[in-house]
Amino acid sequence: MLHTVNKSPFQNSSLENCLRVAQQGDVILLLEDGVYAVSVGTAKSSLIEQAVKRHTVYAIEADLKARGLANLVKEIRIASYGDFVDLVEQHPVHAWL
Amino acid sequence: MAATGKKVMVTVRKAPHGSIYVQESIEVMFIFATYDMDLSVVFLDDGVLALHPGQDTRGLGIKGFMASLGALVDWEVTKVYVDRQSLKDRNIPENAIITIGKDEETDAPIRPQVRDSAEIAAMMAAQHSIVSF
Amino acid sequence: MKLSVLVLEGPYNHEASDSAYNFIQAALAKGHTIRGIFFYDDGVYNATRLMDPPQDDRHISKRWSELGATGIDMIVCVAAAKRRGITNEVLAPNIRISGLGQLASMIDEADRLVTFGD
Numbered sequence: 626m627l628h629t630v631n632k633s634p635f636q637n638s639s640l641e642n643c644l645r646v647a648q649q650g651d652v653i654l655l656l657e658d659g660v661y662a663v664s665v666g667t668a669k670s671s672l673i674e675q676a677v678k679r680h681t682v683y684a685i686e687a688d689l690k691a692r693g694l695a696n697l698v699k700e701i702r703i704a705s706y707g708d709f710v711d712l713v714e715q716h717p718v719h720a721w722l
Numbered sequence: 723m724a725a726t727g728k729k730v731m732v733t734v735r736k737a738p739h740g741s742i743y744v745q746e747s748i749e750v751m752f753i754f755a756t757y758d759m760d761l762s763v764v765f766l767d768d769g770v771l772a773l774h775p776g777q778d779t780r781g782l783g784i785k786g787f788m789a790s791l792g793a794l795v796d797w798e799v800t801k802v803y804v805d806r807q808s809l810k811d812r813n814i815p816e817n818a819i820i821t822i823g824k825d826e827e828t829d830a831p832i833r834p835q836v837r838d839s840a841e842i843a844a845m846m847a848a849q850h851s852i853v854s855f
Numbered sequence: 856m857k858l859s860v861l862v863l864e865g866p867y868n869h870e871a872s873d874s875a876y877n878f879i880q881a882a883l884a885k886g887h888t889i890r891g892i893f894f895y896d897d898g899v900y901n902a903t904r905l906m907d908p909p910q911d912d913r914h915i916s917k918r919w920s921e922l923g924a925t926g927i928d929m930i931v932c933v934a935a936a937k938r939r940g941i942t943n944e945v946l947a948p949n950i951r952i953s954g955l956g957q958l959a960s961m962i963d964e965a966d967r968l969v970t971f972g973d
Protein backbone atom coordinates (compact mmCIF):
# COMPACT_ATOMS: atom_id res chain seq x y z
CA MET A 626 0.00 0.00 0.00
CA LEU A 627 0.94 3.61 -0.57
CA HIS A 628 -0.30 6.07 2.02
CA THR A 629 -0.28 9.79 1.24
CA VAL A 630 -0.39 12.43 3.99
CA ASN A 631 -0.86 16.08 3.13
CA LYS A 632 -1.42 17.86 6.46
CA SER A 633 1.06 19.21 8.96
CA PRO A 634 1.54 16.93 12.01
CA PHE A 635 1.53 19.91 14.37
CA GLN A 636 -2.07 20.69 13.72
CA ASN A 637 -3.56 17.53 12.31
CA SER A 638 -3.40 13.92 13.42
CA SER A 639 -3.59 12.37 9.94
CA LEU A 640 0.06 11.32 9.99
CA GLU A 641 -0.33 9.66 13.39
CA ASN A 642 -3.57 8.03 12.26
CA CYS A 643 -1.87 6.77 9.11
CA LEU A 644 1.09 5.36 11.00
CA ARG A 645 -1.24 3.55 13.39
CA VAL A 646 -2.89 1.67 10.53
CA ALA A 647 -0.10 1.31 7.96
CA GLN A 648 1.38 -2.17 7.82
CA GLN A 649 5.10 -2.92 7.96
CA GLY A 650 6.57 -2.39 4.52
CA ASP A 651 3.86 0.01 3.34
CA VAL A 652 5.14 3.17 1.69
CA ILE A 653 4.37 6.65 3.02
CA LEU A 654 4.43 9.70 0.77
CA LEU A 655 4.26 13.19 2.28
CA LEU A 656 3.05 16.04 0.13
CA GLU A 657 1.71 19.58 0.60
CA ASP A 658 1.79 20.51 4.30
CA GLY A 659 2.54 16.89 5.15
CA VAL A 660 6.22 17.53 4.37
CA TYR A 661 6.59 19.55 7.58
CA ALA A 662 6.77 16.18 9.33
CA VAL A 663 10.26 15.48 7.99
CA SER A 664 12.06 18.43 9.58
CA VAL A 665 14.49 17.40 12.32
CA GLY A 666 14.43 18.76 15.85
CA THR A 667 10.73 19.50 16.02
CA ALA A 668 8.12 18.39 18.52
CA LYS A 669 6.87 15.92 15.90
CA SER A 670 10.13 14.67 14.37
CA SER A 671 9.89 11.41 16.29
CA LEU A 672 6.84 10.39 14.25
CA ILE A 673 8.91 10.11 11.09
CA GLU A 674 12.07 9.01 12.91
CA GLN A 675 10.09 6.00 14.11
CA ALA A 676 8.18 5.55 10.86
CA VAL A 677 11.32 5.06 8.77
CA LYS A 678 12.07 1.91 10.74
CA ARG A 679 8.93 0.25 9.34
CA HIS A 680 8.30 2.12 6.10
CA THR A 681 10.02 3.81 3.21
CA VAL A 682 9.03 7.45 3.54
CA TYR A 683 9.06 9.90 0.64
CA ALA A 684 8.55 13.66 0.62
CA ILE A 685 7.69 15.66 -2.49
CA GLU A 686 10.67 17.86 -3.33
CA ALA A 687 8.62 20.74 -4.75
CA ASP A 688 6.65 20.92 -1.50
CA LEU A 689 9.85 20.83 0.62
CA LYS A 690 11.42 23.60 -1.45
CA ALA A 691 8.24 25.71 -1.39
CA ARG A 692 8.39 25.63 2.39
CA GLY A 693 12.13 26.21 2.72
CA LEU A 694 12.73 22.87 4.42
CA ALA A 695 16.29 21.61 4.19
CA ASN A 696 17.16 20.02 7.52
CA LEU A 697 15.43 16.71 7.12
CA VAL A 698 15.30 13.30 8.79
CA LYS A 699 18.13 11.58 6.94
CA GLU A 700 16.33 8.42 5.89
CA ILE A 701 13.70 10.38 3.95
CA ARG A 702 13.69 9.89 0.19
CA ILE A 703 13.14 13.05 -1.81
CA ALA A 704 10.55 12.43 -4.53
CA SER A 705 9.53 14.16 -7.72
CA TYR A 706 5.95 13.98 -8.97
CA GLY A 707 7.32 11.41 -11.41
CA ASP A 708 8.44 9.28 -8.47
CA PHE A 709 4.95 9.73 -6.98
CA VAL A 710 3.49 8.39 -10.23
CA ASP A 711 5.83 5.38 -10.12
CA LEU A 712 4.76 4.65 -6.55
CA VAL A 713 1.10 4.76 -7.55
CA GLU A 714 1.87 2.31 -10.34
CA GLN A 715 3.37 -0.08 -7.81
CA HIS A 716 0.80 0.21 -5.01
CA PRO A 717 -2.90 0.90 -4.43
CA VAL A 718 -3.16 4.20 -2.61
CA HIS A 719 -5.05 5.64 0.35
CA ALA A 720 -5.02 9.41 0.88
CA TRP A 721 -5.08 10.37 4.58
CA LEU A 722 -6.78 13.74 4.11
CA MET B 723 -26.70 -10.19 -4.17
CA ALA B 724 -23.03 -11.02 -4.52
CA ALA B 725 -20.92 -8.19 -5.81
CA THR B 726 -18.88 -9.34 -8.74
CA GLY B 727 -17.08 -6.15 -9.60
CA LYS B 728 -13.82 -4.67 -8.42
CA LYS B 729 -13.20 -4.09 -4.74
CA VAL B 730 -13.73 -0.40 -4.00
CA MET B 731 -13.57 1.13 -0.55
CA VAL B 732 -14.82 4.49 0.68
CA THR B 733 -13.09 5.76 3.81
CA VAL B 734 -14.70 8.44 5.98
CA ARG B 735 -12.31 10.12 8.40
CA LYS B 736 -13.83 13.52 9.11
CA ALA B 737 -16.37 14.52 11.73
CA PRO B 738 -19.91 15.22 10.54
CA HIS B 739 -21.64 18.60 10.30
CA GLY B 740 -18.51 20.75 10.70
CA SER B 741 -17.91 19.96 7.04
CA ILE B 742 -19.90 18.31 4.27
CA TYR B 743 -17.53 15.41 3.60
CA VAL B 744 -19.52 12.82 5.55
CA GLN B 745 -22.76 13.77 3.80
CA GLU B 746 -21.25 13.84 0.32
CA SER B 747 -19.43 10.55 0.97
CA ILE B 748 -22.81 8.91 1.66
CA GLU B 749 -24.08 10.14 -1.70
CA VAL B 750 -21.09 8.38 -3.26
CA MET B 751 -21.90 5.20 -1.35
CA PHE B 752 -25.49 5.19 -2.62
CA ILE B 753 -24.44 5.60 -6.24
CA PHE B 754 -21.60 3.10 -6.03
CA ALA B 755 -23.99 0.53 -4.56
CA THR B 756 -25.98 0.62 -7.81
CA TYR B 757 -22.88 -0.23 -9.83
CA ASP B 758 -21.19 -3.58 -10.20
CA MET B 759 -18.54 -3.08 -7.58
CA ASP B 760 -17.66 -4.92 -4.39
CA LEU B 761 -18.15 -1.87 -2.19
CA SER B 762 -17.01 -1.55 1.41
CA VAL B 763 -17.12 1.49 3.66
CA VAL B 764 -14.84 2.22 6.59
CA PHE B 765 -15.42 4.87 9.24
CA LEU B 766 -12.27 5.70 11.12
CA ASP B 767 -10.63 8.51 13.08
CA ASP B 768 -13.12 11.38 13.32
CA GLY B 769 -15.31 9.62 10.75
CA VAL B 770 -16.64 7.37 13.55
CA LEU B 771 -18.37 10.46 14.96
CA ALA B 772 -20.79 10.15 12.04
CA LEU B 773 -22.09 7.07 13.86
CA HIS B 774 -22.58 8.84 17.19
CA PRO B 775 -26.06 8.25 18.61
CA GLY B 776 -28.59 11.01 19.12
CA GLN B 777 -27.52 13.44 16.39
CA ASP B 778 -30.12 16.17 15.80
CA THR B 779 -29.21 18.98 13.42
CA ARG B 780 -32.51 20.87 13.48
CA GLY B 781 -31.20 23.58 15.78
CA LEU B 782 -28.53 24.34 13.18
CA GLY B 783 -31.02 24.59 10.36
CA ILE B 784 -29.04 21.88 8.55
CA LYS B 785 -30.86 18.94 7.00
CA GLY B 786 -28.19 16.40 7.88
CA PHE B 787 -27.57 12.94 6.54
CA MET B 788 -28.63 10.74 9.46
CA ALA B 789 -31.70 9.35 7.70
CA SER B 790 -29.52 8.37 4.75
CA LEU B 791 -27.06 6.56 7.00
CA GLY B 792 -29.97 4.63 8.48
CA ALA B 793 -30.87 3.42 4.99
CA LEU B 794 -27.44 2.16 3.88
CA VAL B 795 -28.46 -1.48 4.08
CA ASP B 796 -31.68 -0.75 2.14
CA TRP B 797 -29.44 0.64 -0.57
CA GLU B 798 -27.35 -2.53 -0.59
CA VAL B 799 -24.37 -0.95 1.17
CA THR B 800 -23.78 -3.80 3.57
CA LYS B 801 -20.02 -4.04 4.03
CA VAL B 802 -19.74 -1.19 6.51
CA TYR B 803 -16.98 -1.17 9.10
CA VAL B 804 -15.90 1.06 11.95
CA ASP B 805 -12.49 1.25 13.60
CA ARG B 806 -12.50 0.03 17.19
CA GLN B 807 -9.69 2.25 18.43
CA SER B 808 -11.27 5.37 16.95
CA LEU B 809 -14.54 4.61 18.79
CA LYS B 810 -12.67 3.97 22.02
CA ASP B 811 -10.63 7.17 21.74
CA ARG B 812 -13.88 9.12 21.43
CA ASN B 813 -15.72 7.22 24.17
CA ILE B 814 -18.43 5.85 21.90
CA PRO B 815 -19.58 2.42 23.08
CA GLU B 816 -19.60 -0.12 20.26
CA ASN B 817 -23.21 -1.08 20.90
CA ALA B 818 -24.36 2.55 20.84
CA ILE B 819 -23.36 3.38 17.27
CA ILE B 820 -26.26 4.18 15.02
CA THR B 821 -27.95 1.55 12.92
CA ILE B 822 -27.64 1.39 9.16
CA GLY B 823 -30.63 -0.84 8.59
CA LYS B 824 -32.70 -3.76 9.85
CA ASP B 825 -32.46 -7.46 9.24
CA GLU B 826 -35.16 -8.35 6.69
CA GLU B 827 -36.38 -11.38 8.55
CA THR B 828 -35.88 -10.63 12.23
CA ASP B 829 -36.11 -6.82 12.21
CA ALA B 830 -32.97 -6.82 14.33
CA PRO B 831 -30.94 -3.61 13.96
CA ILE B 832 -27.84 -3.80 11.79
CA ARG B 833 -24.87 -1.73 12.84
CA PRO B 834 -21.51 -1.17 11.16
CA GLN B 835 -19.13 -3.99 12.05
CA VAL B 836 -16.42 -3.04 14.49
CA ARG B 837 -12.93 -3.97 13.34
CA ASP B 838 -9.40 -3.57 14.66
CA SER B 839 -6.95 -1.34 12.80
CA ALA B 840 -4.96 -4.32 11.58
CA GLU B 841 -8.06 -5.80 9.96
CA ILE B 842 -8.84 -2.45 8.35
CA ALA B 843 -5.30 -2.21 7.03
CA ALA B 844 -5.64 -5.67 5.52
CA MET B 845 -8.96 -4.72 3.91
CA MET B 846 -7.39 -1.58 2.44
CA ALA B 847 -4.53 -3.56 0.97
CA ALA B 848 -7.00 -5.82 -0.83
CA GLN B 849 -8.82 -3.01 -2.64
CA HIS B 850 -8.66 -2.11 -6.32
CA SER B 851 -9.31 1.54 -5.40
CA ILE B 852 -9.99 3.61 -2.31
CA VAL B 853 -11.99 6.85 -2.33
CA SER B 854 -10.87 8.93 0.64
CA PHE B 855 -12.97 11.51 2.48
CA MET C 856 -1.15 2.57 -16.37
CA LYS C 857 -4.62 4.10 -16.65
CA LEU C 858 -5.21 6.62 -13.88
CA SER C 859 -8.29 8.32 -12.55
CA VAL C 860 -8.02 11.35 -10.30
CA LEU C 861 -10.53 12.71 -7.80
CA VAL C 862 -10.25 16.37 -6.73
CA LEU C 863 -12.19 17.31 -3.61
CA GLU C 864 -11.16 20.92 -2.99
CA GLY C 865 -11.53 24.20 -4.80
CA PRO C 866 -8.79 26.13 -6.59
CA TYR C 867 -6.34 28.36 -4.73
CA ASN C 868 -7.87 27.80 -1.31
CA HIS C 869 -6.14 24.44 -0.95
CA GLU C 870 -3.13 22.94 -2.67
CA ALA C 871 -5.13 19.88 -3.74
CA SER C 872 -5.88 21.25 -7.18
CA ASP C 873 -2.20 22.03 -7.82
CA SER C 874 -0.99 18.68 -6.50
CA ALA C 875 -3.51 16.89 -8.71
CA TYR C 876 -2.44 18.90 -11.76
CA ASN C 877 1.29 18.37 -11.16
CA PHE C 878 0.73 14.66 -10.56
CA ILE C 879 -1.29 14.36 -13.77
CA GLN C 880 1.36 16.19 -15.81
CA ALA C 881 4.03 13.86 -14.44
CA ALA C 882 1.90 10.83 -15.31
CA LEU C 883 1.35 12.07 -18.86
CA ALA C 884 5.06 12.79 -19.25
CA LYS C 885 5.73 9.16 -18.36
CA GLY C 886 3.33 7.97 -21.04
CA HIS C 887 0.47 6.96 -18.76
CA THR C 888 -3.18 7.54 -19.64
CA ILE C 889 -5.63 9.57 -17.63
CA ARG C 890 -9.01 7.82 -17.79
CA GLY C 891 -10.69 10.78 -16.15
CA ILE C 892 -10.61 13.60 -13.63
CA PHE C 893 -13.62 13.93 -11.35
CA PHE C 894 -14.38 17.06 -9.35
CA TYR C 895 -16.44 16.56 -6.18
CA ASP C 896 -17.21 18.50 -2.99
CA ASP C 897 -15.65 21.96 -3.40
CA GLY C 898 -13.61 20.52 -6.26
CA VAL C 899 -16.44 21.62 -8.56
CA TYR C 900 -15.22 25.21 -8.16
CA ASN C 901 -12.19 24.27 -10.28
CA ALA C 902 -14.46 24.32 -13.32
CA THR C 903 -15.76 27.89 -13.39
CA ARG C 904 -14.74 29.99 -16.39
CA LEU C 905 -15.38 33.11 -14.29
CA MET C 906 -12.10 32.63 -12.49
CA ASP C 907 -9.95 35.77 -12.86
CA PRO C 908 -6.69 35.34 -10.95
CA PRO C 909 -3.77 37.78 -11.17
CA GLN C 910 -2.02 37.63 -14.55
CA ASP C 911 1.30 36.44 -13.13
CA ASP C 912 -0.12 33.39 -11.39
CA ARG C 913 -1.48 30.11 -12.69
CA HIS C 914 -5.01 30.15 -14.08
CA ILE C 915 -6.42 26.96 -12.63
CA SER C 916 -9.62 26.53 -14.65
CA LYS C 917 -7.86 27.44 -17.91
CA ARG C 918 -5.24 24.78 -17.38
CA TRP C 919 -7.92 22.19 -16.56
CA SER C 920 -9.64 23.21 -19.80
CA GLU C 921 -6.37 22.74 -21.66
CA LEU C 922 -6.12 19.23 -20.27
CA GLY C 923 -9.70 18.60 -21.27
CA ALA C 924 -8.88 19.76 -24.79
CA THR C 925 -6.46 16.82 -25.13
CA GLY C 926 -9.43 14.47 -24.77
CA ILE C 927 -9.21 13.66 -21.07
CA ASP C 928 -12.66 13.21 -19.53
CA MET C 929 -13.11 16.09 -17.07
CA ILE C 930 -16.29 15.78 -15.05
CA VAL C 931 -17.93 17.91 -12.40
CA CYS C 932 -20.45 16.13 -10.17
CA VAL C 933 -23.95 17.43 -10.82
CA ALA C 934 -25.17 17.20 -7.22
CA ALA C 935 -22.11 18.94 -5.78
CA ALA C 936 -22.24 21.52 -8.59
CA LYS C 937 -25.89 22.36 -8.00
CA ARG C 938 -25.24 22.93 -4.32
CA ARG C 939 -22.46 25.35 -5.15
CA GLY C 940 -23.92 27.17 -8.16
CA ILE C 941 -21.65 25.68 -10.81
CA THR C 942 -23.92 25.40 -13.84
CA ASN C 943 -23.41 24.87 -17.57
CA GLU C 944 -23.56 28.64 -17.99
CA VAL C 945 -20.37 29.15 -15.99
CA LEU C 946 -18.48 25.98 -16.94
CA ALA C 947 -15.00 26.36 -18.37
CA PRO C 948 -14.47 24.75 -21.80
CA ASN C 949 -13.82 21.00 -22.20
CA ILE C 950 -15.33 20.19 -18.82
CA ARG C 951 -18.80 18.68 -18.40
CA ILE C 952 -21.30 18.15 -15.62
CA SER C 953 -22.43 14.60 -14.95
CA GLY C 954 -23.33 12.20 -12.17
CA LEU C 955 -21.40 10.17 -9.61
CA GLY C 956 -21.90 7.19 -11.87
CA GLN C 957 -19.12 8.66 -13.98
CA LEU C 958 -16.80 8.41 -10.97
CA ALA C 959 -17.79 4.76 -10.62
CA SER C 960 -16.91 4.21 -14.29
CA MET C 961 -13.64 6.11 -13.94
CA ILE C 962 -12.68 3.84 -11.06
CA ASP C 963 -13.79 0.67 -12.81
CA GLU C 964 -11.95 1.49 -16.04
CA ALA C 965 -8.66 2.64 -14.48
CA ASP C 966 -5.84 0.77 -12.80
CA ARG C 967 -5.59 3.27 -9.97
CA LEU C 968 -7.58 6.10 -8.40
CA VAL C 969 -5.76 8.90 -6.59
CA THR C 970 -7.63 11.34 -4.34
CA PHE C 971 -6.46 14.92 -3.78
CA GLY C 972 -8.20 16.89 -1.04
CA ASP C 973 -7.74 18.61 2.25
